[in-house]
Amino acid sequence: MPRLFLVALCGVAVLLTCLSVAAEAADRKPNFIFVLSDDIAQGDLGCYGQKLIQTPRLDQMAAEGTRYLQAYCGTSVCAPSRSSFFTGLHTGHCPVRGNYEVPPEGQLPLPDETVTIAEVAKTAGYATATFGKWGMGYFDTTGSPFNQGVDHFFGYNCQRHAHSYFPTYLYDDAQAFILPGNDGRTVGETYAQELIQNDMIRWLRENADQPFLVFYAITLPHGRHEIDDFGIYADKPWTDRQKAYAAQVTRVDTDMGELMDTLRELGIAEETLIVFSGDNGSSFSPNSEIGKRFDQASNGLRGYKRGMYEGALRQAALSWWPGTVPAGRVDDQPWAFWDLMPTFVELSGATPPDGYETDGKSLVSYLKGDDAPQRDYFYWELHRGDAAVQAARFGDWKAVRNGFGKPIEIYDLSEDAAESNNLAEARPDLVKKAEEIFAEAHRPDPNWPLEGRDELHKQRAQQAWKIKRERDRTGWVPEDAIERP
Ligand SMILES: [Ca+2]
Numbered sequence: 001m002p003r004l005f006l007v008a009l010c011g012v013a014v015l016l017t018c019l020s021v022a023a024e025a026a027d028r029k030p031n032f033i034f035v036l037s038d039d040i041a042q043g044d045l046g047c048y049g050q051k052l053i054q055t056p057r058l059d060q061m062a063a064e065g066t067r068y069l070q071a072y073c074g075t076s077v078c079a080p081s082r083s084s085f086f087t088g089l090h091t092g093h094c095p096v097r098g099n100y101e102v103p104p105e106g107q108l109p110l111p112d113e114t115v116t117i118a119e120v121a122k123t124a125g126y127a128t129a130t131f132g133k134w135g136m137g138y139f140d141t142t143g144s145p146f147n148q149g150v151d152h153f154f155g156y157n158c159q160r161h162a163h164s165y166f167p168t169y170l171y172d173d174a175q176a177f178i179l180p181g182n183d184g185r186t187v188g189e190t191y192a193q194e195l196i197q198n199d200m201i202r203w204l205r206e207n208a209d210q211p212f213l214v215f216y217a218i219t220l221p222h223g224r225h226e227i228d229d230f231g232i233y234a235d236k237p238w239t240d241r242q243k244a245y246a247a248q249v250t251r252v253d254t255d256m257g258e259l260m261d262t263l264r265e266l267g268i269a270e271e272t273l274i275v276f277s278g279d280n281g282s283s284f285s286p287n288s289e290i291g292k293r294f295d296q297a298s299n300g301l302r303g304y305k306r307g308m309y310e311g312a313l314r315q316a317a318l319s320w321w322p323g324t325v326p327a328g329r330v331d332d333q334p335w336a337f338w339d340l341m342p343t344f345v346e347l348s349g350a351t352p353p354d355g356y357e358t359d360g361k362s363l364v365s366y367l368k369g370d371d372a373p374q375r376d377y378f379y380w381e382l383h384r385g386d387a388a389v390q391a392a393r394f395g396d397w398k399a400v401r402n403g404f405g406k407p408i409e410i411y412d413l414s415e416d417a418a419e420s421n422n423l424a425e426a427r428p429d430l431v432k433k434a435e436e437i438f439a440e441a442h443r444p445d446p447n448w449p450l451e452g453r454d455e456l457h458k459q460r461a462q463q464a465w466k467i468k469r470e471r472d473r474t475g476w477v478p479e480d481a482i483e484r485p
Helices: 004-029 056-064 078-087 117-123 194-209 239-266 290-292 337-348 428-441 452-473
Strands: 031-037 067-070 127-131 153-156 169-172 175-178 213-218 274-277 314-320 330-332 377-385 388-394 395-401 407-412
Touching: 031 078, 031 239, 031 314, 031 337, 056 274, 056 314, 078 117, 078 337, 117 127, 117 213, 117 337, 127 194, 153 377, 169 194, 194 213, 194 239, 213 239, 239 290, 274 330, 330 377, 377 428, 388 428, 395 428, 395 452, 407 428
Parallel strands: 031 213, 031 274, 067 330, 127 153, 127 213
Antiparallel strands: 067 314, 153 169, 169 175, 274 314, 377 388, 388 395, 395 407
């Protein structure tokens, strides 16, 4: 009897230990890492059909997680696309709706009252960090990462500064430090992505024992196509630009591999959701030097970066969360960047401030294998130099207006994902519906007028040109820049 009693007691002890481990795991709020690879497109990755560029680790991420065919970016250029993720708003509501450069460096800052995913994360006790390209305001403005909920930042503040992969300086938090051997104009000695990736991995290791939110805005493979090593492409019969492009994409792949390996090594892979995505469609016309070589448009979608057709808006997107996100799922339902804020709110149990309203829907059950949430419509606008363009998707209908006052085009995505057959003439009812959506979704903002915008945009373009000329002429670096620590 005593022996049996002892066995029973041991059994209870084991059960209690298991329960307490399970409770600890369940209590721990999941980590969220959003990786935004600048200008990467579906057609760049092996798991979407790319044949020449090697992406084994992202293909592995897709096999261990879910790959999306209709994941939509915020809009089809950098600053507003990332702002849409950061605010949970579509670009009819978002305070940033185009690329808008301001002196001495950086982009139009997020206003003080903007509610960001990082601020929401802080209220739920998360550590927060951003790596790579910020683009939402310089450090002395309301759009500084440190005014918007970010604990730690490492990388470039300004999008134009991020055009160089061998810049003269980077930032560790708000402190600029000099990179010797780089002139910011061509290939130099220190590859910025190397430092950024290393700092990201270092920070993860230091923060692995608490829940964290990471926004990893990788600048690759955006132009200029500069890299320190062509790697496996060195002997290909391609132009140097093509080799550099392929090597950049493979570099993103290698770095994602290191990220997954690190999470596994730290024992937190099963508590960490990674969403990997491009910020806008491919930059390349199918007839360009890179577009022709790598055939990124093989998915049959129309358009590319800066446009409103599906090729500009649908991203390469993967989710990975071992044990929670189904492995090997390939999903053909639509969602968009502004869904990631409410998704994170649900995952973290955070409470956004009173009055905050997202345009998105939580994707939590969808990530786990259910259907995508239903909604009335998706909406995009983009203020380019030449026009303010708009698009909406309602059901399988897609509406595009390539500039205010221009005619609305209508496509049926269920039969015509390539948007080749404009149904506007045959379906005035759908044109009217699109007009109503455009009117409802666009909240007027003095920075982003749809009408009478030409003079404003001319001034902005002149300002950006002046900033660039001045920076090029003086080799501008921040006054307080220090030697690399
Ligand atoms: Ca971009």
